[in-house]
Amino acid sequence: MLDAAGRLFPERGWTGTTVEDIARNAGVSVQTVYFTFGTKRAVLAELLDTVIAGDADPVATLDRPWARAVLAEPDPAAQLARQAAGARVVLERAAPVLEVVRGAAVADAEMAELWRTNQRQRHTVQLRFAEALVRKTGGGLRDSHDAASAADIALALLGPETYGLLVATRGWPPARWQRWAADGLTRQLLP
Known part of the structure; x- marks a missing residue:
């Protein structure tokens, strides 16, 4: 069912995808979808969790x-490169679904809350990475950035909005985006 939802939501969007469509494409009854997930919103939320995690x-x-490797990396520049690489792997799977959630958030309060939760979760991860980066640099980030502002920069550079613009809209290969993101993080954060 999640495979079917993963094809349909990015292709048809939030309003264009129905539980009936998901059931038909999954080869199950509509009741099975409702029994398993409860609502169309719950299908999308579960799909989002799955594509972000990869399992x-x-x-x-x-x-x-991959996140433990980022935190354990002793070299600050290599840490930022690992962050960009990890973001690429996640966004290659998750960006289309994140775009559906972001689009649905405009008109649906529950989807808006799911989008805000996802933003908070992404910021939490970037903050942990930034705290590790500050320790590795002895607190000496460029332009007196602290962990909070470094996390904000990483959230912007490594976010699905930027990835979607450059990769999906402008046609950049994901590898190019990864190199650009790592370079951007390095230029913005390291002395």
Whole structure:
């Protein structure tokens, strides 16, 4: 069912995708979708969690191997490169679904809350990375940035909005975006 939803939501959008469409494409009954998820919103929320994580395992982002490698990386520039690489892997899967949630947030209060929750979660991850970066640089980030402002910069550069603009809209290959993002983080944050 999530595979069907993962194809339909990005293709048709929030309003253009119905539970009936999901059920038909998944080869199950509408009642099965409702029994499993409860609502169309819950289908999209579960899909979002799955595409961000890359699997259905209940493991927090910061406990995933790629995030632990970012935090453990001793070299600040290499840490930023790892952050960009990790963001690329996540966004290659999740950006189309995140765009559906962002679009639905305009007209649906529950989707707006899901979007805000996702933004808070992404900021939390970037803040942990930024705190590690500050420690590795001895507090010496460019332009007197602290962990909070460094996390804000990473949130903007590594966010689905920027990725979607450059990759989906402007046609950049994901590898080019990754190099640009790592370079941007380095130029903005390291002395």
